[in-house]
Amino acid sequence: MELAVTHLRTLVGLATRTDPSPLPPVQDIISHIQSLYDSGRPFHTKDLLQCIKVQLRDARDGIIQTIRVPGVDEVIVEFPVMTGQVFPTPEQGMELIVRNPCIEYLSVQELLQDCDLRDENLAYNHIQIGHYRFLRNIHTKVLYSDLSVASVPDASELLRRSSRIWENTTQCQALRAILMSRKDISISRIVGLALGSFATVYPSLQDRSAFQHALLLTLRDISCNMQNIAQQSIPCFAQDPMCNIVDITAAEDAGIKILEDPDGFLEIDDSTVVFSCAPDIPVRQIVLDLARPAVLIWDKLRNEDDDDHSADPASPRVMTCLRNIYEEFEFPDYDEHFGDLAVYIRRN
Numbered sequence: 001m002e003l004a005v006t007h008l009r010t011l012v013g014l015a016t017r018t019d020p021s022p023l024p025p026v027q028d029i030i031s032h033i034q035s036l037y038d039s040g041r042p043f044h045t046k047d048l049l050q051c052i053k054v055q056l057r058d059a060r061d062g063i064i065q066t067i068r069v070p071g072v073d074e075v076i077v078e079f080p081v082m083t084g085q086v087f088p089t090p091e092q093g094m095e096l097i098v099r100n101p102c103i104e105y106l107s108v109q110e111l112l113q114d115c116d117l118r119d120e121n122l123a124y125n126h127i128q129i130g131h132y133r134f135l136r137n138i139h140t141k142v143l144y145s146d147l148s149v150a151s152v153p154d155a156s157e158l159l160r161r162s163s164r165i166w167e168n169t170t171q172c173q174a175l176r177a178i179l180m181s182r183k184d185i186s187i188s189r190i191v192g193l194a195l196g197s198f199a200t201v202y203p204s205l206q207d208r209s210a211f212q213h214a215l216l217l218t219l220r221d222i223s224c225n226m227q228n229i230a231q232q233s234i235p236c237f238a239q240d241p242m243c244n245i246v247d248i249t250a251a252e253d254a255g256i257k258i259l260e261d262p263d264g265f266l267e268i269d270d271s272t273v274v275f276s277c278a279p280d281i282p283v284r285q286i287v288l289d290l291a292r293p294a295v296l297i298w299d300k301l302r303n304e305d306d307d308d309h310s311a312d313p314a315s316p317r318v319m320t321c322l323r324n325i326y327e328e329f330e331f332p333d334y335d336e337h338f339g340d341l342a343v344y345i346r347r348n
């Protein structure tokens with residue numbers, strides 16, 4: 001994985017719809033997308049993510065110059081690979097260098113609401129291709145980096161300390177009790193999504209991220225105790241493009257493998273525990289299209305339309321699934337390190 005430097009931003013390149021027929025008026029496109037959604041067909045599938053993953057790898061290796069992604073209408077849209085292009089930036093003495101392509105996920109709400117604002121080539125694209133951009137010195141071309149936890153031992157110590165504190169809280173004990181009350185569920189892996197970087201420059205985000213990664217280890221411990229199996233039997237994964245080489249190494253030492261997008265999603269199945277906290281992407285919509293994981297710990301379901309403007313809004317499909325298939329429990333927050341989450345355990 002490439003060293004991720006702070007000030008990571010993405011941009012979407014020019015896209016071309018491969019079907020040249022003119023598109024219908026926006027209102028008709030919206031009705032079409034709505035009817036596709038209402039049909040219940042999953043918009044996110046492992047086959048689609050796997051196909052994009054292979055193309056991202058081939059683009060990074062210089063084998064392909066275009067990434068092809070189908071919209072929800074199944075028409076392919078082509079995105080040019082922009083790696084190596086340089087853009088100006090207002091930051092003094094800096095420029096932006098475009099590096100690897102990456103996936104941009106849109107919620108169904110964004111797909112429907114912003115239809116008239118998007119390039120019409122992207123009218124149907126809930127998955128688009130963006131690129132990571134990094135700040136670098138305009139003269140020396142050295143990437144800008146200001147990691148505040150710059151060494152792996154420091155990051156490991158932060159993770160260990162956070163784990164110790166979290167494990168001794170009444171909140172952690174309460175979470176253990178909730179999960180231990182359902183020893184009948186079978187768990188084979190833990191996946192954390194969008195847990196941030198604990199080797200970051202922002203102290204408040206750093207602590208949240210360290211506690212959130214610590215929670216992954218707690219979840220693994222609980223799952224192993226529930227099933228009376230050894231700790232190594234349950235792998236622990238996390239996916240967040242903000243993670244840098246210091247996060248990756250320290251997390252690995254603690255037993256958490258940090259994966260590139262979309263590998264975290266590809267690990268999820270019905271025997272997974274998924275934990276996500278304040279993601280920038282529609283995690284709930286993606287995950288519930290892919291599987292019915294055994295346990296979900298993520299944003300508490302609010303009333304209809306409450307969170308339409310969040311980056312991870314519930315959707316009618318998410319609400320129906322959570323209400324019909326899962327039992328909801330209070331998630332005990334600690335020191336605002338997690339937020340207003342809930343624990344969802346699949347009913348058998």
Ligand SMILES: C[S@@+](CC[C@H](N)C(=O)[O-])C[C@H]1O[C@@H](n2cnc3c(N)ncnc32)[C@H](O)[C@@H]1O
Pocket residue numbers: 193194195196197205208209212239240241242261277278279280281
């Ligand atoms: C608002 S921050 C939340 C970070 C942390 N969970 C917290 O509560 O402070 C949103 C996070 O979503 C992450 N994110 C964005 N795209 C993602 C992707 N494709 N997969 C996983 N995480 C992603 C961002 O990198 C960022 O760390």
